[in-house]
Structures are given as structure tokens and as C-alpha cells.
Amino acid sequence: MAKKSKASGKSPSVKAPFLKVDQGDTSFYLTKLTAGVLGVITYASIRGQDNEEGAVQRILNTRRISSIADFANAVGHFPNSIVLNWVNTKEKIIAKDGSLEVPIATRSAQLIDGQHRVEGLRAALETNPEIRDLEIPVAIYQNLSTAQCANIFLSINTEQKPVPRSLVYDLYGIADVELVDAAAVRARDIAIALNEDEDSPYRNTIKFPGSPRSRGGIALSTVVTAMKPLVDIKGDFEQRNIFDLETQKKIIKNFFSAISQFYGERWYEPTNAFMYAAGFSGGTDFLKTKMLAYCQDRKSFTQKTMKDAFSISVNDLILQEEVKGKGGKEATLFIQERLTGLFKLTSSKGNDYEV
Structure with missing residues (x-):
């Protein structure tokens, strides 16, 4: 389970075990966060609407959100990683002594992949508070450019094709x-x-x-x-x-x-x-x-x-x-x-x- 901590003047944080993964010219932390934490720290930056680095997401499909919320309440299996780009420069994630400390601050991490899953989990939380403690695998990059976010988004959504x-x-x-x-x-x-x-x-x-x-x-x-x-x-x-x-x-x-x-x-x-x-x-x-x-x-x-x-x-x-x-x-x-x-x-x- 992630552990909460709070330092003076800073947002509360959670600690979780992690692995550092190096791929090409980028690296990321592979860890786990609860649905409740993800609901706080993440947001979607929409391509063509949001004028900021890393804006590669599409507009949300509300029907998919409802379906994922029902799935979360009925089954709750989410083995694929949510992919994030940590952009909070005031409160950074810290890797130390085998744990990754993640501040629980709003709008800290852009969603590169998994925005519908996160929104579905948020919707499920409204009717089932127990979903808050559901552990979700997460890959966290840091301060990526829009081009880097686009490369990762495309590699997931084009190269890793769905099954027939x-x-x-x-x-x-x-x-x-x-x-x-x-x-x-x-x-x-x-x-x-x-x-x-x-x-x-x-x-x-x-x-x-x-x-x-x-x-x-x-x-x-x-x-x-x-x-x-x-x-x-x-x-x-x-x-x-x-x-x-x-x-x-x-x-x-x-x-x-x-x-x-x-x-x-x-x-x-x-x-x-x-x-x-x-x-x-x-x-x-x-x-x-x-x-x-x-x-x-x-x-x-x-x-x-x-x-x-x-x-x-x-x-x-x-x-x-x-x-x-x-x-x-x-x-x-x-x-x-x-x-x-x-x-x-x-x-x-x-x-x-x-x-």
C-alpha cells in the first residue's frame, strides 16, 4: 500500500515501490498508485484546445466513461499502465531509498494514455468509495515535450495494435x-x-x-x-x-x-x-x-x-x-x-x- 506523508508547506504525498526504466532517450518510473490519488493528480491536455506542452489527448467519450465505471464496480481489473507526464515543477516526484514519493497535488501529471480509464474510475468513485483504494499500475515520465508525448501516444495507439x-x-x-x-x-x-x-x-x-x-x-x-x-x-x-x-x-x-x-x-x-x-x-x-x-x-x-x-x-x-x-x-x-x-x-x- 502507498504510504501518506506530509511535509511543512507542501501537499500530502504517497510513497510506493518503483522501478526505473530506460528506453532510448527517455526514462520513466514504473509504480502503482491508487485510483483516489490518480483522480487528484491527473488531468488531460487536449490537442487543439490547450496551449501547453504535452497536449496530445482527444476529447473524452462520455459513453466510454460510463462503461468503464460499470466495469470498475463489477470487476476492477486494470492491468495496463496509465501513462503520465509529470509537469508540476514546484512539487516534484522523488525517488529515494527504494520508494517513489508522489505529491498529491492537482494538475500535476498530464495523461498521455489512459484518460478514459481515469475518468471512469473517477465516475465509479461517486457511487463506490471503495474504488478509492484500488491499486493501478502507472508509468510516470517527467517534463516531456509535446513531440515526446506524441511519440509515446502514437507508439501505444498505432504500433501496439488491438487484438482481432x-x-x-x-x-x-x-x-x-x-x-x-x-x-x-x-x-x-x-x-x-x-x-x-x-x-x-x-x-x-x-x-x-x-x-x-x-x-x-x-x-x-x-x-x-x-x-x-x-x-x-x-x-x-x-x-x-x-x-x-x-x-x-x-x-x-x-x-x-x-x-x-x-x-x-x-x-x-x-x-x-x-x-x-x-x-x-x-x-x-x-x-x-x-x-x-x-x-x-x-x-x-x-x-x-x-x-x-x-x-x-x-x-x-x-x-x-x-x-x-x-x-x-x-x-x-x-x-x-x-x-x-x-x-x-x-x-x-x-x-x-x-x-
Whole structure:
């Protein structure tokens, strides 16, 4: 635990063990500070707004702050270091006898990396005072120039790239419930069914982390991202009182199976647009915006009902060459519009859903 001390005429301070790290032409202290101390001593210097050395930060995203506060209260795992630039020239940090003495004075340290985490911890403190004693790893530089701060910020945010989204979604299947995105977990479960069920039109075509490298196929991240609006709380399924996994899974399989019938043996060929990300995403968007309402109106979500909603000849098949050269969103929208052009919009009333 950090130890508090107070010298005459100075701010109170804390002492903590540290390591001095030399990297290139700079050095920093690697130590630990509590969330309460970080909340006092740190501030963000915004690029384009604050006229001072070291101003490299972006404007805060309030949604991220709320999410981090919830995470701090539920889990409280923050293993990555907060990176600071100590700029208080009146009260300096002192390394002596194996301890780092850090004055607890406001606006002493610019945040180079971790401003959203610190603001999230500040927000968590408002409802949970125990967060004040949560220990956070910290790297402290001293009196860096704006260029030096920019170099460190860029090395963290460009060179140290985040993990692939497919791996994140896959890990949701084994992580603690407090950490996971419930809609992503549901979408992942449906993705597994699409990839493994014998009656799925996407059997063995969805690429999970660790899958052999191959051309074609659809990344898990694409499938999960496309399906999340369908399965999320108050999403398109829940708005129609379709809550259970098995029914949601069956409806999605029915939809793509209905389209696959028009392709026949050509469905798994590399010419088929639905074997790629844009085809799956565009198809899922069409299911969400058009097909669900159509099926709800007819009280039937069967494969036959969905197939009968289309008029697709051999010459109408949507091919990958049609979206070649188009960007991700443009290609997805193109697929959705092509399906809309092949859609026979009719209406029929009934009493009970059929799946």
C-alpha cells in the first residue's frame, strides 16, 4: 500500500515501490498508485484546445466513461499502465531509498494514455468509495515535450495494435459474465450453430480464431457484428417477442437456406456473394429491415415462407463480381438493395407463428 506523508508547506504525498526504466532517450518510473490519488493528480491536455506542452489527448467519450465505471464496480481489473507526464515543477516526484514519493497535488501529471480509464474510475468513485483504494499500475515520465508525448501516444495507439475482434468475440464464450457483451455472446452462439449444424447453409465456412488460413469464408467478427442488432436487448427479435436462442437461430438459418435454394449447387462456389462478408452482412440487414416484418405479418418464419417471398431466376443470382471494388459499407448496402429488388412484398394475416 502507498504510504501518506506530509511535509511543512507542501501537499500530502504517497510513497510506493518503483522501478526505473530506460528506453532510448527517455526514462520513466514504473509504480502503482491508487485510483483516489490518480483522480487528484491527473488531468488531460487536449490537442487543439490547450496551449501547453504535452497536449496530445482527444476529447473524452462520455459513453466510454460510463462503461468503464460499470466495469470498475463489477470487476476492477486494470492491468495496463496509465501513462503520465509529470509537469508540476514546484512539487516534484522523488525517488529515494527504494520508494517513489508522489505529491498529491492537482494538475500535476498530464495523461498521455489512459484518460478514459481515469475518468471512469473517477465516475465509479461517486457511487463506490471503495474504488478509492484500488491499486493501478502507472508509468510516470517527467517534463516531456509535446513531440515526446506524441511519440509515446502514437507508439501505444498505432504500433501496439488491438487484438482481432474475432478473438474478442470468441473469448466471450469463456470469460466471466461481468466482462462479456451479452448480445455478442448470443450472436456467437448462433455463429457456432451456423458453422456446425448439418442443416446450415454456412456449415464449415465461418472462420473462428485458430482456423486454418483459407481464401473465402466469413470471419466470426463479421457474423457477430451483423447479428448483434437482431439479438440485442430490445433488438429486432425481442421487439417481435422472439426471445429464445433456438428460435432465433432457426429463423436466421431459414432465411439463408431459403436464398441458398435458388443457388443450388452453386451456393458454395467462390462466385457466390453470400460466401463473403458483404453478402452475409447485407443479407442480415435485409432480414432485419424487410423479412422479419414480412414473416410477422404472415405469422410464419418458415424457410418456405421466406423462399416464396423472392422471385429469383438463374440470371438474378447475386455474384461476388458485382461488389468487387466496393467498400465494406457500400458493398453491404448493395447486397441489401439487390435483395430488395428481388423481394415480392405481399401481405397475409394469420393467428400463430410457424417456424
